[in-house]
Amino acid sequence: MISTSKDYDPIEDITIILAQRESIENIDSLINLTKNYRLKLKNEIEENLMENHNYNMSADEIGMKEIFNNLNKIREISDSTNSNINDFTVNINELDQSKKNLTSSLNFYQNLKILIDCYNDCRVLSHKRSFIAMISSYKIMNSLMENNFIKFKNIDMINQLINNINKLNVEIFDNILNIFKKIINNNNSTLGEEAMSHWEKELKSGACEIIDNNSKEGLKIKLIDEILNKLMYEINEIFQIDDEAGSLENLSRRYIYFKKILNKFNTDYNKFFKVEWKMSIRLTTLFYEKTIKDLQILLKREFSTTNSSSVSTNTVGSKKIDLFMNCMQTTIEFEKYIDVRFSQQLKCDKISKTFEPYLVLWIQYQDKIMKDNMLKYLRMGTSSDSDENQENYTVVPSSADLFRNYRNILRQTIELTGETNSINTNNKGKENENLIKEMSRLFCKWLIEYCNKILYPILIPDNVAIDNKDETIKFTILLINTADYCNTTIKQLQDKIQELTGNDKCNKIFSKLDKVYEEILNKGNKVLMKRIIGSELQFIWREFDNVDWKRILIEDYSRYMVTMRKSMQVHNLETEVTERNENIIDKILKGFNREVYKWNFLDKLIEMISQEFTYHIIKLLLPKPPYGNRPISTTATSTATLKNISMNSIEVNNIGEQLLLDCELLKQTMHSYLKYSNNKKTIDRHITNNIEKIINFIKLLITPVDSSEDYNEAYKRLTKNNHNILIWTMTLALKGVSWDVSIWKQHWSVFYLELSESKNTEGITGTTMKEKDQTKQKIEGTTDLFVYAWNRKQVIEHERNMRALVGSSWRELLSEMGI
Structure with a gap:
């Protein structure tokens, strides 16, 4: 009755079943029947679901089994293939390794043969002293030994070969050194030009190249040191510090002797060495080092202390100072010669630096020279020793010579101290700074002396009449130009010294010079203004008065x-x-x-x-x-x-x-x-x-004074609103205004009204003080005095005369004015 259709409607069946009354009575059986049918359907549904599930599970399991079976087959095939390949290639690997071993052995024996051949060649060529022909074999021999065979030293035969090569290297070095010594000892007496030419090529192009290619450290330095010591042997033997030849008195001879050695080396021996070895510079460096060492001992022996602050001309003596200066000057000249010869390529310490602890003597020696120069300047006066034409001089020639000497002293001091920039803060720097201070004091001393003895005599004294104005003008301007030149150059020296020391400590030393030269400049200008121009104006003012x-x-x-x-x-x-x-x-x-x-x-x-x-x-x-x-x-x-x-x-x-x-x-x-x-x-x-x-x-x-108001307006305009009462009264006095007190009171009332209305009345007058000295002080101060500021004494005199006016009316008016 119940349909299986998707569109089934249960209402229709329920209507048919329940259409009769009996159906109501059998409702329980109907319900039970329906319940049983529902359970049956449920069971059928569950059975169908189980059947479908079982069907699906069986398909998956079958698929997995097939996959695993395939994988197993592939693995078996892979293992079988790998085994076959291994069986196939095992012989090839053994063959390849055998080939590598064979190649390595062939290379080893081939290199060994080359090494032995090069060794034998080098032995033969070493006996023949054929260094140029040896270069190629020597390079290969040492290269193969270092790079290929040194690791096989555990093999007895190889180790023996390496030892033989090392011995050969020593032998070659000894041969080269002996040949160099033989040439130096030969002095061109037994070897002819052809032999010398032969050895020049063999040593320069062969032996030097062999030494450069030897990997042993220090071998080249050892060879060079041996040769240089041989060259320096004579000078070391002759100039020993305990002998007279090695004393300070013979220092110049030491330099002359070395110049001969250096010249002979450059002429006869330098051609046997490679240019890159710079043997001349090495030889000079060795001489510098030896001389510095000897000078340190000699100077310490000659001068009791190395403390520059305690060394002085008083304790040392003039002869020793002369000796010291001669030695230092000779050393400086020798260093200049060397610097020029080697174009400043010598980088070792200067010999002159040995004199640094005693350079205070250098400054004191310059003091002696400056004293002699000052005597020369006094003889010269305002002229020059070398030029009779004095018309073109703008400064005294001796001033230029003075500063040329100063610049030389400064330059030499810088060279001696080795300071081109600011002095260091270490002990040596402090010593050099003290030296610079001593030099600054020397400069100041003789600049003041120059001003007093050379410049001041040019200045015409106040109590001496001027007979020739042209000559006075000429020499006064010469004085001013020279003083200005000195002042400017002093500042340049001061800046250079400050740059050298890195501080302004020396500025205090130079400060007194500013006053000295400013004073003489002012005096020179005063002569021109007061005595030259002033005398001209005096004649003009006499005409004015006449x-x-x-x-x-x-x-x-x-x-x-x-x-x-x-x-x-x-x-x-x-x-x-x-x-x-x-x-x-x-x-x-x-x-x-x-x-x-x-x-x-x-x-x-x-x-x-x-x-x-x-x-x-x-x-x-x-x-x-x-x-x-x-x-x-x-x-x-x-x-x-x-x-x-x-x-x-x-x-x-x-x-x-x-x-x-x-x-x-x-x-x-x-x-x-x-x-x-x-x-x-x-x-x-x-x-x-x-x-x-x-x-x-x-x-x-x-300006007319008939109208007080008009005059006051003109006064304000022309004096730019000047409110100084004393100036106002002085102007009226100059205008010739009558001394009738009523006229003065009339003008005063207008002027006073202007003062009262002015916003700046307080503090603008210069005569509100009663005491004379206070008034004078005000006049000499910054009060606006109109044109009378040029002649303050006349204003003071006018005030004194105003106060002397008699009469009660005048006294009352003056009191009101504050005069």
């Missing part, structure tokens, strides 16, 4: 200013200067050898002219003390007519107009200085600033 300023007519430049232009104007050296128009300034400027001194001189000249020009203007206009109005005569009554003792405003105005005109010519004169200076911007700025101050000062003198 002008009738009260009756001046403004028509042209004043005579004094025309004279100034003629005396102070600079001409172009190439186009304008002639013997007729060359003035003092031209002569001075063309003498300086450095541009810095030219513009420094011009800078001072501009300042000097500006200062003295304003000084004489102030001197002209400043009222004579006592300030104020006084009677015409001493017998006049108190009601007598009063007269102002200073110039009046009209006269001052005329004077100012003339001075403004003169300033134009002064400006042209100063601008001519630009022709001589490369520093044109600085000089031009200085001229412009000074001329501007002077012109503003003169314009202030001619």
Whole structure:
């Protein structure tokens, strides 16, 4: 009833079964029947599953068995094949090994034959002394022995052969050495030119090559040492330190004798050696080593201590010092000869280094030489021994000679100490540093001596009149140029010594020289400015004072200013200067050898002219003390007519107009200085600033004082807002303002109002101190004094005269001003 179809619907069967009432009553049997059917189906399903599983397992097992069977068959076949191959190749391997053994034996016997043949050839050629023909066999013999047969020494016959070869090597070495000795001993007396030519080829191209190819260490060195000792035998026997010939007195003979040996070796024996052996250099090195050893003993014996700090000329004696210096100088010359001959290829220690512990004697010896040189410089004066033309000298010739000697001393000291860079910090370095210090002290001593004995006598003393200005200019500039040259070269020496020592300890030694040469430079410049230029300006200012300023007519430049232009104007050296128009300034400027001194001189000249020009203007206009109005005569009554003792405003105005005109010519004169200076911007700025101050000062003198407010505005503008009360009063005095106290109070009220309104009123005046010395100190300080800063003494004198004003009204006004 139950279908096996996939689309079976149980609802339909349940509806049919349960359609009748009886079916309900038999429901239990129906359920049991259904349950049994379900169990049956379940059992069928399980049986089907087991059958399928059993089927699958059987297929896998069958497959695995087949695989294992195949593997076993392959293994059996492989083993069988391997066994067959082994059976087949075993004979081939034995054959191949036999072949290798046979080849090795053949090579061994072949090499053995070659070795024996080469050995026999070398024996024969050694007896014949045919070294060139031996080279090939000798190289092969030693190469085969070292590389192929040394490992077979356990074989008696091989070991015996190796011993024979070693003996042959010794024999060949002895033959070569004996031939060299024979040639050296022969001295070309028995061997002819043909034999010498033969041995030259055999030894140079054969024997030397054989020695180079011998693998035994030290064999070549041993041969060379034997030959060099043979060459040095005579000199070692002659110059023994216990004999007179080996003493310090005969050191030069030792060098001469070695030069003969070296020359003879180069001429007769060097051709027997390979160039690469450098036998001449080796021979010289051996001589250096022997001489150094002997000198160490001789110097220690001659000089009681090796402590350089305790060796001195006082304890040693002048004769021994001369001996020491002769020996050292001879040694240095010999080393120079060797260095030139071998082109600086000699690398061993210098013989001169033996003198290092005693080099303080070298410095003290230089002191003796410098003393002699100073006497020579004194004889020379400002001239040269070799040149009669002194016009081209820019420095004293002896100064150049002095520094040439210094450079030689420094160079030789560096050579003797062996220091080209900074000195080491070890004991030897400290000794050398002390030596450098001694040398620096020597330099300073004689530079100061040179300044005092050579340069200062050139300087004309203050108490000696100048009769010839041209000669004074010439020698003063020569002095300045020389002092500058010395100063510059001293700094170069100082830098070189500092580089040598690696520190600035020697700078303290040289510090005193800076003061000495700066002082003489300043004195030389002072002679030019005060005594040469000053005397020229004195004549100009005498003309200024001789002008009738009260009756001046403004028509042209004043005579004094025309004279100034003629005396102070600079001409172009190439186009304008002639013997007729060359003035003092031209002569001075063309003498300086450095541009810095030219513009420094011009800078001072501009300042000097500006200062003295304003000084004489102030001197002209400043009222004579006592300030104020006084009677015409001493017998006049108190009601007598009063007269102002200073110039009046009209006269001052005329004077100012003339001075403004003169300033134009002064400006042209100063601008001519630009022709001589490369520093044109600085000089031009200085001229412009000074001329501007002077012109503003003169314009202030001619400014009307009728209106206090207008004058105050002009004062502020021309003085650049100067608030110094003392300067303000001095300007009014110069302008010829009446000494009527009411006029002064009127101007003071306006000026004081300006002071009160100024943000910088506190601390700007120079006269708020009551005490005179404090006021003077302020004036001499940094207070802005307008053009009066050039002439501070006149400001102090004016203040003193202002304080001397009498009258209660003046005292009250001065108190208010703080004067």
